[in-house]
Amino acid sequence: MASGRNAVAMTDEEFTDFLASNIKVQVATIGPDGVPQLTTLFYVVEDGKIAFWTYGRSQKIVNIRRDPRVSCLVEDGEDYFELRGATITGTARLIEDYDEIKALGSKVATVMAAGVDLGEFGEEIVSKQALKRVGVIIEPTKVASWDHRKMTAPPGGN
Numbered sequence: 001m002a003s004g005r006n007a008v009a010m011t012d013e014e015f016t017d018f019l020a021s022n023i024k025v026q027v028a029t030i031g032p033d034g035v036p037q038l039t040t041l042f043y044v045v046e047d048g049k050i051a052f053w054t055y056g057r058s059q060k061i062v063n064i065r066r067d068p069r070v071s072c073l074v075e076d077g078e079d080y081f082e083l084r085g086a087t088i089t090g091t092a093r094l095i096e097d098y099d100e101i102k103a104l105g106s107k108v109a110t111v112m113a114a115g116v117d118l119g120e121f122g123e124e125i126v127s128k129q130a131l132k133r134v135g136v137i138i139e140p141t142k143v144a145s146w147d148h149r150k151m152t153a154p155p156g157g158n
Helices: 004-008 012-021 059-066 098-112 119-130
Strands: 024-030 036-042 044-046 049-055 069-076 084-095 133-147
Touching (some): 012 133, 024 049, 098 119
Antiparallel strands (some): 024 036, 024 069
16 A cells, blocks of 8 residues: 555546646746746646646746746645645747647636636637737646545554
8 A cells, every 4th residue: 555645646647637627827937036936827637748838038937047946836725735836847949839828828718717618709809818928838858746536544653
């Protein structure tokens, strides 16, 4: 029987389902002074990887251009025995082609709208926003996950 961290780690399938069932990621980039800068963004999953768009002049993009190393956190749950999450360490790959940014932006906007079709007006807004934005794909180098729902008793319990 698995114990400790292994006992609560998600399987590959659980991890895939977990990422697909959430919409917000906390992304840490490295600021100019070496201090992490943390932001929360809406994301989609592209080929098993976290993807989002953001303003091209944002501090996180300035940071990524200087140093593409990032750390990400996706989590949910309210009490200890409901907590699930994953940290993903990796490299941010920038998408700067307008059509690719627009396609990614449409997917993210649809997630933000709870799956509701954006319609013509929404697509127009995404098209305009894509001019100011870049896409980001997180290329993972390390993943750690946990699902406290797998625990059968509180620590020290029988």
